[in-house]
Amino acid sequence: MQTWHLDPTPAPQPLAADSVALLLQAPQDDAPGATLLAFLNRLTAVDYLSLVEYLPQPRSPLAAPELVEGHARPGLANVTPDCFQRYRQWFWREDEGTRLAHQADRRGGGLAALHVQAEDIHVASWRSEIYDRAHLSARLSFFYEPVPGTTFSMNLYRDRSHGGFAADEIARLLAVAPLLRQAHRCVLRSSPAAARPTSRDQQVERAQATLRRKAPELSARELAVCARIACGISADGIAAELDVAPSTVITLRKRAYAKLSARGVTGGRLQLAAFLH
Structure with missing residues (x-):
């Protein structure tokens, strides 16, 4: 398991014009998460993407995760709704990502990242019910506030057929995390x-x-x-x-x-x- 705290300011990136076009297109799409997934697949193989918002819940100090969007790469069955339902019902309080989400909320404008491989999951039932059931090998998540007063995570998953995220792939994805945050901000500001x-x-x-x-x-x-x-x-x-x-x-x-x-x-x-x- 690895965590990072990233500079939320986008740095210059050598992106192809069609990749930039996808980032610009996302705010106009009904399912912007699917467009962001297509953008990510221009960089490296990402099989699933989920956008999750952390919302206050009655009588609890913890904001709870709620699925906003979940998508699969073309050709794959979309397992994100089923996986999230199990995660939301049983496992989210055990997740290091929950701590990072609340930390991002306190930091105000911060951007954190978490890399987890299936074997890092210390709760056997969590690993079995989600990672084994859906044939997932790894997850890379970004935690941020796209607009003040909101906390989101963007979660990228790999199918076992592609193995885990290699170090150079993680580096490429971390480099574009600020751009993803900025694109998501534009989505929310343009959303009905x-x-x-x-x-x-x-x-x-x-x-x-x-x-x-x-x-x-x-x-x-x-x-x-x-x-x-x-x-x-x-x-x-x-x-x-x-x-x-x-x-x-x-x-x-x-x-x-x-x-x-x-x-x-x-x-x-x-x-x-x-x-x-």
Whole structure:
């Protein structure tokens, strides 16, 4: 396991024009994480990418991770939603990345990185349920605040068929981490989620009304859950507001995404926000 604290200021990079074009394109895309994954694959093989936001939860000092986007390289099944669900349910408190995420939040504008190989995972069930089940060999994560008051991680994974990240590959990815952070900042500033009503209740009401109109196939409870996801509320926060168990929220979310997939929404807050726009 390795950690770094990086200079968040982008340094000059010898990038091809088509790679730069992908960074510039990301804020205009409905699934910017997929565009960033394509950019990374111009540098080295990255099989999966997940964007995770850390959101406050009731009665806890720890902000909890919530999946915003998850993508696979073309030709691979997207295992990120299933892996994240298991991670969120059982393992996130054991993760060194959780500490780094909260540290990045305190540092204000900092950029931290974490490299973990499957054999570094000290919790056997975590290694089995995620890394072994999904055939993952390694993870490289960046923790940062793209805009003030937010904390995100961008997590890059390797399939076992590609082995782990070699030292020179890690160096290339660390070098572009500030550019990824900057691109993500542009995504958030251009996202429809940034144009919000004055209160969260108004935001939820508007999101729910729009969802009801655009996705009438959703049940009332699925609407309630999806509207709150689009508004950036964590699963625990949704459970508390709706007075249901967190597992019920996860079940309703899965049902809703299964229905919304026909409309091009496969999961994640930014996709829902874009769908509502």
